[in-house]
Amino acid sequence: MDEQKEIFSRIYDQYVEKIYRFIFLKVNSRETAEDLTSKVFLKSWEVYKKQGLKNNPQGGEKKNQKEIKNPRAFIYQIARNVVIDFYREKGRTQIVSVDSIPQMSDPRTNLEKAAILNSDLEIIKKALQNLNNDDYQNVIIWHYLDDLSISEIAKIWNKPEGTVRVILHRALKSLRRELRKLNNGV
Amino acid sequence: MEEKEIIGKIQILRQIKPRKEWVLLAKKEILGEKSDYKENFQKIFEILFFVALQRRFVYTTIIPILILIGIFGFAEKTVPGDFLFPLKKAMEESQKMLVSQEKEIEYNLEIINKRLEDLDKVIQSNRKDNIKPAIKEVEVSLSTTAQKLIKRIPQSVKKTETVKEIALKIEKLNKEKENIKSLGVKFEDSSERDNPLVSLVQEQISQLENSILTKNQKTLLDWAKIDVNNGDYSGALIKILQISNLKNGEVANS
Numbered sequence: 001m002d003e004q005k006e007i008f009s010r011i012y013d014q015y016v017e018k019i020y021r022f023i024f025l026k027v028n029s030r031e032t033a034e035d036l037t038s039k040v041f042l043k044s045w046e047v048y049k050k051q052g053l054k055n056n057p058q059g060g061e062k063k064n065q066k067e068i069k070n071p072r073a074f075i076y077q078i079a080r081n082v083v084i085d086f087y088r089e090k091g092r093t094q095i096v097s098v099d100s101i102p103q104m105s106d107p108r109t110n111l112e113k114a115a116i117l118n119s120d121l122e123i124i125k126k127a128l129q130n131l132n133n134d135d136y137q138n139v140i141i142w143h144y145l146d147d148l149s150i151s152e153i154a155k156i157w158n159k160p161e162g163t164v165r166v167i168l169h170r171a172l173k174s175l176r177r178e179l180r181k182l183n184n185g186v
Numbered sequence: 187m188e189e190k191e192i193i194g195k196i197q198i199l200r201q202i203k204p205r206k207e208w209v210l211l212a213k214k215e216i217l218g219e220k221s222d223y224k225e226n227f228q229k230i231f232e233i234l235f236f237v238a239l240q241r242r243f244v245y246t247t248i249i250p251i252l253i254l255i256g257i258f259g260f261a262e263k264t265v266p267g268d269f270l271f272p273l274k275k276a277m278e279e280s281q282k283m284l285v286s287q288e289k290e291i292e293y294n295l296e297i298i299n300k301r302l303e304d305l306d307k308v309i310q311s312n313r314k315d316n317i318k319p320a321i322k323e324v325e326v327s328l329s330t331t332a333q334k335l336i337k338r339i340p341q342s343v344k345k346t347e348t349v350k351e352i353a354l355k356i357e358k359l360n361k362e363k364e365n366i367k368s369l370g371v372k373f374e375d376s377s378e379r380d381n382p383l384v385s386l387v388q389e390q391i392s393q394l395e396n397s398i399l400t401k402n403q404k405t406l407l408d409w410a411k412i413d414v415n416n417g418d419y420s421g422a423l424i425k426i427l428q429i430s431n432l433k434n435g436e437v438a439n440s
Contacts, residue, residue, distance in 0.1 A: 041213075125202075
């Protein structure tokens with residue numbers, strides 16, 4: 001049990017930041033992202049305890065039945081499902097956290113407000129969130145932020161790699177469009 | 187917009203990170219939650235068992251010590267005539283054992299002061315039953331100190347000043363007695379047999395009569411005898427101390 005805990009602890013350390021970021025970009029709320037991330041790892045831990053890993057991150061093999069073959073894909077799948085469940089419960093309306101609510105500004109400080117809003121981080125975040133396609137959002141986050149390969153994404157989705165490449169191309173195109181809209185809009 | 191440029195912008199989102207404290211807390215909760223229950227129970231059991239064992243130690247050692255400390259603390263506030271006053275005296279005696287011979291007279295003078303304070307407290311609080319014991323304790327402490335001064339004088343002690351101090355304390359004792367009488371409180375002075383000052387004075391006069399004295403010493407002895415006849419044993423004691431002073435070659439002070 002201690003060995004399992006140790007291995008899962010390393011998995012947690014490796015992926016917690018990525019999973020959190022993925023969820024945060026979907027729900028746009030720190031509190032919700034924290035809750036859902038915890039949920040993801042809790043579920044993963046429950047499954048892992050029962051099934052174990054075929055390959056731990058350090059390599060080597062564990063002879064257990066029904067082993068988790070790809071922990072990375074496994075965790076991302078759980079994360080994706082947790083977010084879907086969340087949307088199902090809360091509706092498709094975006095939850096805005098206190099952190100992200102723009103302050104009601106004095107008209108005299110529009111320039112300042114504009115400067116803040118125009119920050120690259122906010123723009124790209126907004127653009128990503130404006131993509132009305134979960135798969136587009138997911139593939140961009142997984143591939144460009146979390147450095148997942150096409151093959152790994154294909155495993156998560158249980159789709160051919162060719163399909164993933166197409167989706168990625170279309171996602172990038174949509175994002176470019178959104179960015180152009182936002183840049184022109186300021 | 188070039189693809190590279192978009193990818194560059196996307197990667198800005200890597201700045202989004204979870205709070206470190208949340209990361210640690212969540213990990214602890216996720217990994218430690220269920221298995222810790224058993225460990226926690228075990229720890230609690232171990233602590234309780236340890237405490238149960240230690241309780242005997244506490245009952246047999248610490249509590250009696252605390253009770254003793256409480257009793258000693260209480261005894262400190264007693265006055266002559268109280269039940270625990272002998273304990274207070276015993277504590278003072280034990281402290282005296284730690285005092286050097288040079289400081290013994292000084293310590294005895296402090297004890298006289300304490301007894302005078304006790305007498306004062308007794309008068310202030312109108313504790314009639316404690317008046318006689320309080321007076322007697324002052325007389326005992328005066329007598330003890332005077333005796334030590336007569337028998338042995340440490341080199342560091344300035345006898346003249348010490349005699350003066352004793353004289354002042356005797357004077358204060360007499361004033362307190364007058365004060366008590368003026369308040370209408372009736373008390374009986376110790377009989378000659380019981381008064382420690384009386385027995386000391388009588389003893390000393392008897393010794394001095396059989397000693398070779400100088401002219402000045404003889405004069406002082408005569409005055410001391412007059413004081414005894416008048417019942418002024420305190421005055422007689424002061425003169426006896428002065429005689430003793432002269433024995434050491436100091437100038438007598440009247």
